[in-house]
Amino acid sequence: MAECHPVGFQWVMEAKQRGATIIHVDPRFTRTSAVADIHVPLRAGSDIAFLGGLIRYVLENDKWFREYVVAYTNAPMILREDFRDTEDLDGLFSGFQEDTRHYDPSTWQYEGADVAAAAGQRDQWSDMESNEKGSSSDSRSEHARRGAATARVSTSGAGGGTFHGRPERDDTLQHPRCVFQVLKRHFSRYTPEKVAEICGVSEAQFLRVAEALTANSGRERTSAFVYAVGWTHHTVGVQYIRTAAILQLLLGNIGRPGGGIMALRGHASIQGSTDIPTLFNILPGYLPMPHAHDHEDLATYISADAGSKGYWGNMDAYAVSLLKAWWGDAATADNDYCFDYLPRLTDKHSNYDTVMKQLAGESEGYFLIGENPAVGTANGKMNRLGLANLKWLVVRDFQLIESATFWKDGPEIETGELAPEEIGTEVFFLPAAAHTEKDGSFTNTQRMLQWHHKAVEPTGDQRSDLWFYFHLGRIIRAKLAGSTARADRPILDLTWDYPTKGEAGDPDAEAVLAEINGFGPDGKPLSSYTELKADGSTRCGCWIYCGCFKDGVNEPARRKPGSEQSWVAPEWGWAWPANRRILYNRASADPEGRPWSERKAYLWWDPEQKKWTGHDVPDFQPDKSPDYRPPEDAEREDAIAGTEPFIMQADGRGWLYVPAGLADGPLPAHYEPHESPVPNQLYGQQQNPARQVYPHRLNRYAPSGDDPGAEVFPYVFTTYRLTEHHTAGGMSRWLPYLSELQPEFFCEVSPQLAAERGLEHLGWATIVNPRAVIEARVLVTERMRPLRVGGRTLHQIGLPYHWGGNGLSTGDSANELLAIALDPNVHIQPTKASVCDIRPGRRPRAPAAAPLVADYQRRAGITAETGTEAVTGGKKK
Amino acid sequence: MGVRTWLEGWPVYRQLTSHDPLGRGAAAKSRQSRNLLARTETADKVVKSVCPYCAVGCGQQVYVRDGEVTQIEGDPDSPVSRGRLCPKGSASKQLVTSSTRQTKVRYRRPYGTEWEDLDLATAMDMIADRVIETRRRTWQETDSNGRALRRTLGFASLGGATLDNEENYLMKKLYTALGAVEIENQARI
């Protein structure tokens, strides 16, 4: 955090000054470790084992927060009899279909109820069905049954949704199939000895963390977890976060001040671009993109994905208001509010799927908007060859980044694999305007929108992306005007008349913000998402942002100095939803509505005024009494009791166990990274069985664990950022200050590894794996330490990944080495733990580079199948 | 020049009478440095902004003179950052004033070996044509079972995490209306 979110880290230091214990769990020794109370240098890719060990410690030593867990989590829910855990299946959960590499989650459900997920794979059933089309398995008839039930419910007007029945519960937590007991059994093998062996830390180090964390959690105290892509960039990344969520729920650290799990995100508005997604699988506000098979009309779309209980029960209002914002008067009740204008998904359409299609010649055009995949994403070569195989490419950036010039001076031109005369890609480079040259809002890592004001005019052809997309849309609409083609209706009926300013015709960013916020029937700005209606009378571009333009006031532009307001600082910017600064803050009070302790008071029920009050906007219906119990047939938020803080969930509870919504299991389990020199010491199952693999000539995988050939790539490497550079370098490698501070690509190695491989400090090293060979300057440092893992010494290599061939500071790109293999929930690549060999000296130049990689592949016996196996457990049983 | 001013012109006097007895700070300041003015002093205006790098979202003050950014400082009012900026945030003046920043459209024709000039309006028109043609060529009205798809997989987009919310909104809205679904950004990368 001190390295990559330095200014945020001042608050950690502030807490330390006030007595907080700072624990840094990270393979590397960084500026954070330097000032932490405890640094645990664990093996990259072993965090679930570490966190799982903490969960076991909490459960075995009775350190969990009983009242919180019983009332606010799904610990008492009873699971179906046919659920099988990793304990029973050597690392798999019940429902895994080896042929499709998918889980059928039917057996993961609660006894007596099926629940829709509030997030994640919200259309899991549709995914399952489409992936299993043609199969005659039992699970298919199970889906048919569910589908029929869903359809029946929705057509009978009973509210729809996939929440059927009421889950059975045992509040004593004794039932052998209740979540609490299942959890206990599941994590029982994550003992301190195993943690030490897997993570390469000492038992004493582990216990010190366990004691510090549990001593600082409970009624009087809370602990916070902070993570970044060190947790998400794995083929089992979502489950890393899940493990932390289980731990924090058991300790009562969610929804309370000083608690929580905070994602530190790496780009100014990466949160905003997830909320208002430039992502394939969702629409604004986390509404799913419709799926061709199951979402043929609005009603089936809503009923397949809305829970009828909890706030997702209002998905109809959110979806209709979005359709009204986009298609205005053309969207009517009679035409399903233009629901059929939305394109349908049939498959995964993630960035890497696009790259594969580009390589196969199945993609014609590409827009790169402030992105540099030639350097910044896994397997740079595949990305560049994909770019070279397009008809047209539009790059919008400040500088001539590598992704704009690959055809002229990319690594493949140097090696002679490609020549400009052979590359048919037409490239348009359009210079972009900077943040100082345009109005607009960023959403920071705390979900807070902050407005930046235009300070100066951009130069020459530099334009904002708002300008680019507005005018591109305008020109396309003009060219298609008069078309009677059905395919052109969505674009011609689109609401696209933003007021423009100035000579260049810049669209008014506030007008766009106003549309995102939404308008009521009277045309006035809405003030809250609770005002949204499913009858077409409201328009709203992103329901979770509704209220950010309340009364026509640009709330993100509010800048009341921090020193002039409370510590929560509610009048600086605007946080979604409804300017709440801590989500699920109802959990900061006990079931009766009293603060758990005076020290940690945040939100409480005022019995006299009959409302919730405190330091923040309640994340709860403001006048719902703690005594409220929903009637049997209650729906939407009314189905949530006055004691249930997790209002987005159909059962109002925080999920220790996930009955629906995850692609790789209802509980986290430690799997080794996709490529690892270490065998899984907990289960026969080596890797996440549901991970997505992309076999391709340019994307070969290394053997893992004890498999023959794994010894050819004996070292683990982990990639990361430096304080002085930004991502793929487009915003840093061209700047003299930053380039002077970090002038060159380097690798960090321990003195022991340097001795083992003859590497010299400040000399060169060649790093090679099944996909690429790169070179880096050597930094020999005790910050890297050899670990003892599974009885042997393991070396880790650190690689900052910012570099490429252009700019003031240049070097090879570490991402050349990364494999394309993805987490099945979110399609994220593993950048944090992979394997390689390292040797002294510079890398071979063409024509010797490719043969070197091929030689390594041959020595390791790598074939198209290597590393792609889904199930490995059977072999070892 | 009064006696006091004369005396204060003498570093030893300042060293003895001020809070700088070792003469390593204000006491040692020369007349030349006293007369220097920070760029921030001469700004025509100061505009409130936000750091464009990471998602901490530090407050920035952009100092402008004669229509040019002359300095970018941390905003002390921000409850997020209290006036601080890290090396990247502090370098953002160079980000926006970099001499290698491109100001003109660059065009590379298929199989071309060099960049060419292209007028912005022409570029926009050509890009619109490319989108329309690709979309037409690759349009999928239904799948093989006759289910509606109404989409194109013929072109894709990557980017958004460095942009404004309003920009992401127009991107997703326009792409979706065009039927483009392969829309991605750094959130997965």
Ligand code: SF4
């Ligand atoms: S100044 Fe540094 S810490 Fe603050 S937002 Fe910018 S990059 Fe992040």
